[in-house]
Amino acid sequence: MKDPAHPHRFARKWSLRSFVVKGDGRLLRRSFLLAFLLVSGGLMTSGVIELIFRYEESVTSIRLLQQEMAEGAALKIQHYIESITQQLEMVSQTPEIVTEGITDSYQFLLHKLLRVSPAITTVTLLDIKGHEKLRLSRVNMVEPNDLPDDFTDQALVQAKTGASFFGPVYFVRQSEPYMRLAVPIELFAGEVIGVLMAEINLKYIWDVISGIHVGKTGYAYVVSPEGDLIAHPDISLALQMQNLKHLSQVQGALSGRSALSMQQNLQGEDVYATHVSIPNLGWVVLVERLGHEAYGPLYASLMRLGFLLVLGIGIAGVASWQVVRRVLRPIEALRWGAEKFGAGALHHRINIETGDELQMLAETLNRMAEQLQASYANLEQQVEARTEELARSVAELEIVSQHKSRFLAHMSHELRTPLNAIVGYTELMLDNAYGEIPSEARDNLERVERSSKHLLGLINAVLDFSRIEAGRYTLSISAYSLRDLIETTVIALENAATAKRLTLTVTTPGELPIGRGDERRLAQVWFNLVGNAIIYTEAGGDIAIEAMVVEEDVFRVAVTDTGPGIAPEDQARIFEPFEQAHASPSRVQSGTGLGLAICRQIIDMHGGSIGVTSTPGQGSTFWCTFPVRMADQKER
Numbered sequence: 001m002k003d004p005a006h007p008h009r010f011a012r013k014w015s016l017r018s019f020v021v022k023g024d025g026r027l028l029r030r031s032f033l034l035a036f037l038l039v040s041g042g043l044m045t046s047g048v049i050e051l052i053f054r055y056e057e058s059v060t061s062i063r064l065l066q067q068e069m070a071e072g073a074a075l076k077i078q079h080y081i082e083s084i085t086q087q088l089e090m091v092s093q094t095p096e097i098v099t100e101g102i103t104d105s106y107q108f109l110l111h112k113l114l115r116v117s118p119a120i121t122t123v124t125l126l127d128i129k130g131h132e133k134l135r136l137s138r139v140n141m142v143e144p145n146d147l148p149d150d151f152t153d154q155a156l157v158q159a160k161t162g163a164s165f166f167g168p169v170y171f172v173r174q175s176e177p178y179m180r181l182a183v184p185i186e187l188f189a190g191e192v193i194g195v196l197m198a199e200i201n202l203k204y205i206w207d208v209i210s211g212i213h214v215g216k217t218g219y220a221y222v223v224s225p226e227g228d229l230i231a232h233p234d235i236s237l238a239l240q241m242q243n244l245k246h247l248s249q250v251q252g253a254l255s256g257r258s259a260l261s262m263q264q265n266l267q268g269e270d271v272y273a274t275h276v277s278i279p280n281l282g283w284v285v286l287v288e289r290l291g292h293e294a295y296g297p298l299y300a301s302l303m304r305l306g307f308l309l310v311l312g313i314g315i316a317g318v319a320s321w322q323v324v325r326r327v328l329r330p331i332e333a334l335r336w337g338a339e340k341f342g343a344g345a346l347h348h349r350i351n352i353e354t355g356d357e358l359q360m361l362a363e364t365l366n367r368m369a370e371q372l373q374a375s376y377a378n379l380e381q382q383v384e385a386r387t388e389e390l391a392r393s394v395a396e397l398e399i400v401s402q403h404k405s406r407f408l409a410h411m412s413h414e415l416r417t418p419l420n421a422i423v424g425y426t427e428l429m430l431d432n433a434y435g436e437i438p439s440e441a442r443d444n445l446e447r448v449e450r451s452s453k454h455l456l457g458l459i460n461a462v463l464d465f466s467r468i469e470a471g472r473y474t475l476s477i478s479a480y481s482l483r484d485l486i487e488t489t490v491i492a493l494e495n496a497a498t499a500k501r502l503t504l505t506v507t508t509p510g511e512l513p514i515g516r517g518d519e520r521r522l523a524q525v526w527f528n529l530v531g532n533a534i535i536y537t538e539a540g541g542d543i544a545i546e547a548m549v550v551e552e553d554v555f556r557v558a559v560t561d562t563g564p565g566i567a568p569e570d571q572a573r574i575f576e577p578f579e580q581a582h583a584s585p586s587r588v589q590s591g592t593g594l595g596l597a598i599c600r601q602i603i604d605m606h607g608g609s610i611g612v613t614s615t616p617g618q619g620s621t622f623w624c625t626f627p628v629r630m631a632d633q634k635e636r
Contacts, residue, residue, distance in 0.1 A: 040313040047309040054301060062289075066214060066274040070287040073220040074276040076208045077231075077285065084200060085164050085181060087117055092185045092196040110136050121178075122199040125185075128192060130156055137199075159184035159195040166281055169202065169224040171241045177202040177230050203238060205231035218289035223250055225282040237266070249273035253284045262291055330358040337365060346373040422452045475605055477630065480519035482512050482547055482555055489526040490545070493534060500539045504530075507546045515555060516629035521602045526557070528595045529622045533561035536620075550625065554608075558623040565616040575600045575610070599624075606630050 091113055094106065110123050114136060122137040130152050158165035159182060167180035178199055185194040205222065209231045212220040221232040227245030232238045244250045249263040253275035265271045270291040275284050330352045337350035346369045352362040426449040429437060437445065490506055497504045526545075533543045541562040550556045566574065577597040603610045608626025 040316045044309065044313065047305060047312075050305060051302060054305070058301075062272060063274060066218070066272065066287045066289060067276070069212060069214045069218070070220065070274050070276040070285050073209065073212045073222075073287065074278050074285040076212075077205055077222060077283070078278050078281075080205060080208055081166075081181075081200075081281065084117060084119060084198070085183060087113060087120075088123075088181065088183045088196055088198055089164075091123075092183050107134065107136070110134070114138050119201050119204040120198045121201050124197045126152065126156070126195045126197065128156070128160075128194055133194070155180070155182035155195055155197055158182065160192050162186065162190060162192065169226075169228055169230055171228075174241050175239045177228070177238065177241075202230050203235065206233075206235045206238065209233055210235075212287070214287055214289050215293050217293045218287060220285055220287045222278075222283050222285050223253070225254065225284075227254065230283060242266075249275070249286060249288070250284075253277075253286055263288075330354050330362070334358065334362060334365070337362070341365070341369055341372075346370075346376070422448070426452065475518040475521060477517060478519060480515050480517060480522070482515050482522075482557070483508055485519065485523050486526060486545055486547055486557070489523060489530055492527065493530050496531075496534050497543065500534065500537070500541075502534060502537055502539070503542045505542070505544050507544065509548055512547065512555075513549065513628050517606050517626070518602070522606070525599045525602050525624065526559075528599050529559045529624075532595065532622075533559050533563065533620075536563040537561045538563065549628070553628050554625050555628055556623065556625045558621055560619065560621040562619040565618055566612060566614040566620050567616055571612050571614060574612070 091109055094109065110125075113123065114120055115138075121139045122135065124132060125134040126132055154167070155165045162184055164184075165180075165182040167182075169177050169179050172178050179202055180197060181200055182195050182197040184192045185196055187193050209220055209222065210233045212233075214220075219233045221238075222230040223244055224230055227243050227250055229238055229240075229242040229244055244266070245254070247263065247265070249271075253273075262270050263273050265288055271288040272291055273286050273288045275286045277284050333350055333352055337348060340348045349366050349369070350362040352359045426445050428434065430442065430445055430449065486506060486508070490504060494504065530543065530545065537543060543562075544558075544560045546558045546560070548556050575596050577594055600610050603624045603626055606626040607630050608624055610622070610624040612620055612622050614620035
C-alpha cells in the first residue's frame with residue numbers, strides 16, 4: 001500500500017505464494033524453518049525417547065507376565081506329577097510288602113490306588129531282577145511279561161540308585177499321551193528289593209492347563225523333549241498326537257533360547273510366546289498370547305502419544321509461522337526498498353510503522369537515501385573531472401613506460417655487446433690463444449669471466465622483466481619433452497653441483513606425455529629453480545627434482561633442497577620483483593631478485609601456478625603446476 005502523504009514511499013504486498021513459490025524471503029524462510037525445527041525437533045526427540053522407553057517397558061511387562069504364568073503352569077504340572085509319584089511311593093513303602101510279599105490285602109491297596117488316581121491306568125510290581133510279580137490294569141487285559149525290556153532295564157537302573165524314574169512320553173492308539181513312572185521298593189534305606197511301575201495317562205494334565213489364562217486370548221500348553229504335544233487347552237489337539245517341532249517358538253524353547261518375539265501358532269496366528277522347562281521330566285511349558293492383545297495397550301498408548309506429538313508439531317508450526325509472519329512484511333519492505341536504492345531509485349522511501357528496531361532501520365535507510373540523492377547531484381561533475389585527470393595520468397604513464405622500455409632495450413644492447421666481447425676475449429686468453437698465462441693472471445681472468453657472465457645474466461633478467469611489464473613478453477608454443485628439458489637442465493648445472501659435492505637426483509615416472517608450451521621459457525624456469533637450490537644448499541647436501549602428471553592433464557615439477565629453508569613471512573614475498581629471502585649468516589646474497597618473479601610470470605602465462613613449501617633449517621621445496629597442453633600463444 002502507499003501512503004497518500006508520501007506518494008513515493010515504497011511498500012510491497014506480501015503473499016504466501018511469493019514466500020513459497022517465488023523464492024522471496026530467504027532469511028525469513030530460514031528463520032521460520034529454524035524456529036519450527038527447534039520446537040518440533042524438541043517435541044519429536046522427547047516423543048521418540050518416550051516411545052522407545054514405553055515400548056521397552058511394555059515388552060518387559062509382557063515378558064514378565066507371560067514368564068510368571070509359564071512358571072506357574074510348570075509348577076502346577078510338576079506338583080501334579082509329584083503327587084502321583086508320592087502315591088506310588090506310599091504304596092511301595094508298606095511294611096506288608098517287605099515282610100510278607102504280595103498278599104491279597106496288598107493287591108487291595110493297588111486296586112484302591114487305581115480307583116483313587118484316575119491318571120494311573122496300570123501298575124506293575126517287579127523284583128530286583130526285573131521279574132514281574134504282579135500287574136493290575138483297569139483299561140487293558142493283563143498279559144504277563146509284556147513290558148518293554150528297555151524301559152524295565154532303565155527303571156531298574158534308576159531304582160537301584162534309590163531315585164524315581166520318569167519314562168519318555170508315548171501315545172496309545174495314536175491318541176492319548178502316556179508316560180511310565182517307576183519308584184523303588186526299599187527294605188531299608190539304600191536296599192532296593194523291587195520296583196513299582198505305573199502307566200500314567202497324561203490327558204488329565206488338561207485339568208491343570210485349561211485353568212491357566214493370560215488375558216483374554218492367552219493359553220498354555222506342554223510339549224515333550226521330542227516336540228510332541230502333551231497337553232493343550234483344546235484337548236482334541238492333545239489327542240491327535242501332534243508334533244510341534246516345526247513351530248519356531250517350540251524350537252527355541254527346546255534349544256533353550258528365551259527371546260520374546262512375534263511367532264505363529266498352530267492356527268497361523270501371530271502370538272508372543274514364553275517358555276519354562278520342568279525339571280526331571282524334560283518337558284517344556286509354553287505360554288502364548290495373541291499379538292494384537294499382548295500389544296493392544298502399547299499400540300493404543302503409542303497412538304495417543306503419536307497423536308499428541310503430531311498435534312504439538314502442528315501447534316509449533318502455527319506458532320512459528322505467526323511469529324515469522326509478524327516480521328515478514330517489514331523485512332520484505334526493507335529488502336525491496338534496499339533493492340530500489342541499489343538500482344538508483346533514491347526517490348523511493350520505505351514505510352514501516354512497527355515501533356521497533358525495524359522501523360528505526362527503515363528511517364535510517366530513508367535518511368541515507370536522502371543524503372545519497374543530495375550527494376549524487378554534483379557527483380557526476382566530480383567524476384568527469386577525475387576521469388579526465390586520470391586519463392591524462394594514464395597517457396603520461398604509458399609514455400614513460402615506453403621510454404623506459406626503449407631505454408632498457410637500448411642499454412641492454414649497448415651493455416651486452418661489450419660484455420660479450422669481454423667474455424669472449426677472456427675465454428680466448430684462458431684457452432691460451434695468446435700464449436701461456438701465469439697462474440696469478442689466470443685466477444684473475446677467471447674472476448673476470450665469472451663476473452662478466454653474472455653481469456650479463458642480470459642484464460638479461462632486467463630486460464626480460466621490462467618486456468613483461470611492457471606486455472611484449474611472447475611465448476613460442478611448440479611440442480616438447482618435459483623429461484628432456486629436465487635432463488638438459490641437470491647436465492648444464494651438473495658441474496656446479498659437483499663442485500659443491502651436492503647429490504643431484506631426478507625422479508620421473510616411466511612415461512611422461514609430450515607437452516605443448518614454450519620449451520625455452522620452461523627451461524629457463526628449471527634452470528633458475530635448480531640453480532637457486534645449488535646456490536643456497538651447503539656443500540655435501542642433496543637436491544631432488546621430481547616430475548609427474550597429476551589430474552591426468554597437469555604437469556607437476558618440484559625441486560627439493562637441504563638448504564637453510566625460508567621463513568614463513570618470506571615465502572610469499574620472494575616471488576615479487578627485486579625481493580629476496582633474508583640471507584643466512586653463512587653466505588652473502590647475490591642477484592637482482594628477479595629470477596623467481598620471472599619464473600612466476602612464465603608459469604602464469606602457461607596457465608599454471610608456482611609456490612614454495614619450506615621449514616627453516618630443514619630445506620625448501622619449490623613446485624609448479626601447469627597444463628600439459630596450453631593455448632597457441634600468450635603475451636604478457
